[in-house]
Ligand SMILES: Nc1ncnc2c1ncn2[C@@H]1O[C@H](COP(=O)(O)OP(=O)(O)OP(=O)(O)O)[C@@H](O)[C@H]1O
């Protein structure tokens with residue numbers, strides 16, 4: 424099939440020539456006259472562009488800006504930039520912005536076609552390699568992250584794509600889904616991997632302290648400030664700064680953070696000048712920030728500033744057999760000095776697969792640590808698991824229960840009923856959806872929804888607390 428090249432050039436004459444030449448060489452060509460048009464088109468994500476050929480100097484956004492935008496968007500489309508003869512600066516800045524290659528004018532159409540083909544090939548090889556890596560081993564690791572479900576693979580791919588850029592990344596996911604690990608993976612795969620990775624929990628301290636932790640303080644800024652101190656923005660120089668639990672940041676601090684991100688400078692508390700910082704910013708939250716914005720608890724401008732690229736981590740219950748891969752992995756992690764417990768009975772496997780894991784991987788980890796400590800056999804048995812994870816009471820018993828302790832929420836009942844219908848029809852979602860009178864996507868969504876705990880419920884803290892319970 425003809426490869427689709429998007430030509431971006433504000434000179435319609437040159438554009439037309441290129442179009443003719445490349446069409447003659449079996450490319451399918453779309454001609455656009457500005458980077459902005461190209462960005463809109465790529466962002467819409469509808470067409471299958473194989474490669475982009477763009478002029479460097481154009482009215483409005485330059486070719487380099489277009490490159491940067493493509494990289495930040497997470498689409499791995501190779502970009503070839505046309506630069507004027509002798510203008511090495513433009514070539515360098517295009518490559519820095521993430522261009523696949525550059526080609527100098529005057530252009531030789533044959534050379535151009537070869538460069539475009541090479542870009543397309545290389546991208547295909549890279550994607551193929553990525554696929555193969557995953558296909559070989561279902562427990563394939565991505566940096567420190569275990570699990571290879573399609574949901575996680577999507578997250579890994581996103582991480583892989585954004586790692587190379589300097590874009591600010593927002594990592595979202597319920598508590599315990601591995602947001603910090605994802606942030607570390609972004610760092611490890613970036614050009615800053617040899618620099619420091621610094622994380623700060625924005626929820627853990629009062630505003631005044633947070634400001635000094637973030638930006639540092641000058642000598643004498645407050646009573647105890649005998650010495651000037653650098654904040655994490657500067658400590659992360661040459662590396663990555665994770666702003667964890669950013670959704671909990673007080674509004675006053677949000678203003679200061681936004682200003683720092685915009686100017687790429689920080690002002691230490693009590694200092695009268697600003698200092699430039701050189702850290703890649705990653706933010707993480709288990710809150711729905713759009714909702715926080717709507718409720719007036721999170722600044723909209725800051726939201727847009729940090730949400731350049733978003734990596735969404737799926738809840739454990741939506742990760743299918745990853746639960747088992749992770750369980751095996753965590754089982755060996757919690758017995759570093761040799762294994763006493765080597766596996767699970769099938770009742771435990773069933774229980775793990777049907778439980779909803781509101782505390783996600785961390786809850787799984789804590790439950791297994793506890794179970795291993797209690798276990799008397801070499802395979803974990805149902806009795807070793809915490810009460811809540813053992814197979815839940817059958818629906819029939821729940822609906823007949825007269826003890827308020829045994830009653831469950833309507834949402835949880837719905838989820839279990841849907842699971843029951845699915846099981847009855849051997850997992851056929853289409854048939855299940857018909858019986859339930861829902862569409863397939865709703866079935867899936869409802870099955871994976873968090874139903875049993877609200878985010879502020881103390882039970883979450885109990886499950887999500889670090890260390891074995
Ligand atoms: N994919 C994974 N593979 C292996 N271990 C994992 C994975 N995801 C999470 N973990 C482990 O689970 C625990 C929780 O992960 P992490 O701290 O990254 O979660 P989090 O999303 O930041 O949680 P919170 O919102 O509570 O801060 C850690 O001990 C981590 O090592």
Ligand SMILES: [Mg+2]
Pocket residue numbers: 602603667
């Ligand atoms: Mg965390």
